[in-house]
Amino acid sequence: MIDSLRVLAGNANPGLAAEICRYLEVDLGEAEVGRFADGEINVKINENIRGCDIFILQPTLAPADNLMELLIMIDAARRSSAQRVTAVVPYFGYARQDRKDQPRVPISAKLVANLITVAGANRVLTMDLHSSQIQGFFDIPFDHLYAAPVLIDHFRQMNIPDLTVVAPDLGSVKMARAYASRLDASLALVDKRRTRADDAEVMNLIGDVRGRNVVIFDDVISTGKTIARAAIELKERGAAEIWVGATHAVFSQESAEILGSAPVREIVVTDSLPQRRLGPAGAALEAKLRVLSVSRLFGEAVRRIHEERSLSSLFL
Numbered sequence: 001m002i003d004s005l006r007v008l009a010g011n012a013n014p015g016l017a018a019e020i021c022r023y024l025e026v027d028l029g030e031a032e033v034g035r036f037a038d039g040e041i042n043v044k045i046n047e048n049i050r051g052c053d054i055f056i057l058q059p060t061l062a063p064a065d066n067l068m069e070l071l072i073m074i075d076a077a078r079r080s081s082a083q084r085v086t087a088v089v090p091y092f093g094y095a096r097q098d099r100k101d102q103p104r105v106p107i108s109a110k111l112v113a114n115l116i117t118v119a120g121a122n123r124v125l126t127m128d129l130h131s132s133q134i135q136g137f138f139d140i141p142f143d144h145l146y147a148a149p150v151l152i153d154h155f156r157q158m159n160i161p162d163l164t165v166v167a168p169d170l171g172s173v174k175m176a177r178a179y180a181s182r183l184d185a186s187l188a189l190v191d192k193r194r195t196r197a198d199d200a201e202v203m204n205l206i207g208d209v210r211g212r213n214v215v216i217f218d219d220v221i222s223t224g225k226t227i228a229r230a231a232i233e234l235k236e237r238g239a240a241e242i243w244v245g246a247t248h249a250v251f252s253q254e255s256a257e258i259l260g261s262a263p264v265r266e267i268v269v270t271d272s273l274p275q276r277r278l279g280p281a282g283a284a285l286e287a288k289l290r291v292l293s294v295s296r297l298f299g300e301a302v303r304r305i306h307e308e309r310s311l312s313s314l315f316l
Helices: 014-024 065-079 108-119 132-137 148-158 170-182 225-236 255-260 280-288 295-306
Strands: 005-009 031-035 041-045 053-057 084-089 123-127 142-145 163-167 186-196 199-206 213-221 242-249 266-270 289-292
Touching: 005 014, 005 295, 014 053, 014 295, 031 065, 041 065, 053 065, 053 295, 065 084, 065 108, 084 295, 108 132, 123 295, 132 142, 142 295, 148 170, 148 242, 148 266, 148 289, 163 170, 170 186, 170 213, 186 225, 213 225, 225 242, 225 255, 255 280, 266 280, 280 289
Parallel strands: 005 053, 053 084, 084 123, 123 142, 163 186, 163 213, 213 242, 242 266, 266 289
Antiparallel strands: 031 041, 186 199
16 A cells, blocks of 8 residues: 555544554554634644545534534645545435425535535545435535445345345335345335424335335434334234344434334444444344444545545445
8 A cells, every 4th residue: 555545534433444444454644633622623633644645534423513523624634735635424414405495495415515625625435325416516526335235245144035125215216226136135115205304104115015024225314213114014014024224323312212112123234423322222222233334345445546446346
């Protein structure tokens, strides 16, 4: 590996950054990301990065401090004369509002894209965007990875018989169809109506799941209501065992109770986000939770970007 490669990390997911560095066989860059006495973010890079190829890893989940850390670290790297700065954002937050579908609402995904670009990033690397159109919000090179190879390999090794892949909503149909094709499974769809931004009402099931084992695939789990209601609907329609596969486990305060009591055998997620301890109330959810690492996928992407090689084979 060429010496000019440097990986820096904010405070949002240092564990994933360490695993990526282990895969690349490089040391994590020396950077202090702390707070001033008044709570403002203080960043200092403690090594010479002039002319280096810098990769800054930081998911932009709430609170907004995580986004601010990323922006300030990008600015610090740019002002330190880095040759190129790539923002590695395993989870791209503020992506739900990606279009103006109601009066007087923002397009926050575009705003965040502008902030990252203006801060000085030359390139962005992320995984499983909430909406693929967000790629078009950037005027700099953008690489969009998918967790599918990691999740598919896991479920393929389980060798689940009579398998049906279920899309929990209309927006997930394309993704679910790809999973079903790769797993040689049938496909079903839960048709839902969203009543509020973080709530949904299950309306209908398209497809037959009676006596079938089911895997529900989604990109993000937040409250878990969509998954839980889909699982209940599937059970009522005669499904046997139910698994869940998702890339980003955001998990709000409600998730522990909702998913812990859902009729789901296992919830498989990735380490794109760090998993917080859910306490006594989260024991049931933690018992169902299985975390797969995407460090090798990101590590290989970083290596190929650094060496100016194609990333296409990582999508297979």
